[in-house]
Amino acid sequence: DADVTQTPRNRITKTGKRIMLECSQTKGHDRMYWYRQDPGLGLQLIYYSFDVKDINKGEISDGYSVSRQAQAKFSLSLESAIPNQTALYFCATSDLVRNEQFFGPGTRLTVL
């Protein structure tokens, strides 16, 4: 079984719709991250959480919000989706010791 899972894996939605991307992990890590990947731009950090009560904005948080429901769950919401939010979204986790980041399989989001 995958250690970091993301749902849905693919989503097509329309401009103005609210959408939630979900991330779950079984690695027992405290730290969780949401990244956005666009071709040629690398991975851009949207939000990160170092524990359930700690939520921080990343480089490109405008238009996004997050919820850390439990240690294992970290959700990303687009309140009113717009076409330039079309991208590949990755969730990642890391522990306190080695700090290597483990990425989920990604969610491909298309906003029409």
Add this chain to the structure above:
Amino acid sequence: QQPVQSPQAVILREGEDAVINCSSSKALYSVHWYRQKHGEAPVFLMILLKGGEQKGHDKISASFNEKKQQSSLYLTASQLSYSGTYFCGTGEGSNYKLTFGKGTLLTVNP
């Protein structure tokens, strides 16, 4: 600020060597290296911490020059399986938030 990776792309034949560089304008605490194959998630390769250490496993190694805020990834005797996009992620402190470069596309041909 995003670290700068060079080159943006490189094409090799099997058995050739390659070097990928990562440079930051900020003082660094750590540098991470990841590889992403097409359509897949990035996978961790190694982490280097402040102290100028060099790490490696198999034929992939890396160095970190904290004075120059630079790291280099060395791939020797490349294999077809090395193909993919390589990203460096830099951390400015022990809070472990990383900033990733735009990536270097490595293609290894037979």
